[in-house]
Amino acid sequence: MIELIHVTKRFGAETAVEDISLSVARGEFCVLVGTSGCGKSTTLRMINRLIEHSEGEIHIDGQQIRAFREETLRRRMGYAIQSTGLFPHWTVERNIGLVPRLLKWPTGRVRERVEELMALLGLAVDEFAGKYPSQLSGGQAQRVGVARALAADPDILLMDEPFGALDPITRETLQEELRALQARLQKTIVFVTHDMAEALHLADRLVVMHQGRIRQQGRPLALLREPTDDFVASLLGGEDRGLKEAALLPVSERMLPLDPRGLARERVGQHASLREALSIMLWRHAERLTVVDDDDNPIGELSLRRLVGARGHE
Numbered sequence: 001m002i003e004l005i006h007v008t009k010r011f012g013a014e015t016a017v018e019d020i021s022l023s024v025a026r027g028e029f030c031v032l033v034g035t036s037g038c039g040k041s042t043t044l045r046m047i048n049r050l051i052e053h054s055e056g057e058i059h060i061d062g063q064q065i066r067a068f069r070e071e072t073l074r075r076r077m078g079y080a081i082q083s084t085g086l087f088p089h090w091t092v093e094r095n096i097g098l099v100p101r102l103l104k105w106p107t108g109r110v111r112e113r114v115e116e117l118m119a120l121l122g123l124a125v126d127e128f129a130g131k132y133p134s135q136l137s138g139g140q141a142q143r144v145g146v147a148r149a150l151a152a153d154p155d156i157l158l159m160d161e162p163f164g165a166l167d168p169i170t171r172e173t174l175q176e177e178l179r180a181l182q183a184r185l186q187k188t189i190v191f192v193t194h195d196m197a198e199a200l201h202l203a204d205r206l207v208v209m210h211q212g213r214i215r216q217q218g219r220p221l222a223l224l225r226e227p228t229d230d231f232v233a234s235l236l237g238g239e240d241r242g243l244k245e246a247a248l249l250p251v252s253e254r255m256l257p258l259d260p261r262g263l264a265r266e267r268v269g270q271h272a273s274l275r276e277a278l279s280i281m282l283w284r285h286a287e288r289l290t291v292v293d294d295d296d297n298p299i300g301e302l303s304l305r306r307l308v309g310a311r312g313h314e
């Protein structure tokens with residue numbers, strides 16, 4: 001559990017973060033969003049003491065972070081950043097194995113772990129293990145950075161735009177991997193992104209920051225439906241919020257029983273989102289879709305009318 005209690009950070013005369021209180025439960029995925037310069041990275045870096053906070057208290061599992069030795073704290077927390085922070089004169093393999101080696105894992109185990117992570121992140125061992133960061137593309141370097149953050153299997157992951165330089169397909173794959181990892185292993189994650197779709201998709205707790213302060217925090221659906229002010233509403237997408245909300249709701253939630261008059265020709269999977277269903281309707285010029293299970297058996301139907309009414313404001 002991570003707790004920030006009335007935390008402020010000043011750089012000289014400038015206040016970068018002002019009086020923020022935030023609590024992230026074990027196994028929770030917390031995403032920080034906000035305008036450029038609002039203090040997201042500073043907040044993240046205060047948690048692993050790359051930046052010392054000026055006022056307030058930060059606790060990890062009930063203990064003040066200042067009570068930990070800095071290295072102990074940092075080894076407990078994986079940290080991945082957009083610019084990767086890889087050591088340029090070290091190979092990919094050595095970069096990924098950094099923390100396990102510091103923790104004095106046996107060499108064979110380090111090697112095994114590095115290979116496991118490279119496979120997870122789609123980096124062929126034969127091709128990439130011996131390369132240096134300057135020989136990698138931006139996206140490949142970013143994957144190495146994420147692998148390094150995960151290497152020692154830390155309970156806490158701090159991630160600052162870790163997928164910023166990735167193509168949409170790799171990005172989506174990694175988002176799913178991270179979500180699955182977090183659900184399976186109860187990782188506590190604090191994640192910074194500028195991509196609102198990514199934030200809404202990943203967050204259990206979404207934290208909107210502005211000018212060093214937290215404007216609103218809560219579940220993504222709650223923020224979309226009841227933003228506290230125009231700033232939060234517009235950051236979350238303004239009029240586009242309807243589509244963003246639909247992206248968070250599964251088809252199965254609004255499915256109707258099968259129509260005895262016959263099946264609609266176009267189909268949608270039960271796990272698809274209402275946004276995907278709407279997209280199929282638009283693309284196929286269809287007002288009704290047959291909802292199918294994982295084996296492609298029809299289990300219900302979704303109409304446009306039902307979908308439009310399904311946005312939670314009926």
Ligand SMILES: Nc1ncnc2c1ncn2[C@@H]1O[C@H](COP(=O)(O)OP(=O)(O)OP(=O)(O)O)[C@@H](O)[C@H]1O
Binds near residue numbers: 015016034036042043
């Ligand atoms: N080391 C530093 N010295 C002085 N000012 C700093 C330092 N680091 C950050 N700041 C200032 O603190 C404020 C918050 O910066 P921070 O990097 O946390 O914002 P951010 O929300 O992560 O921004 P972005 O989305 O652009 O990355 C900014 O005004 C920045 O100029």
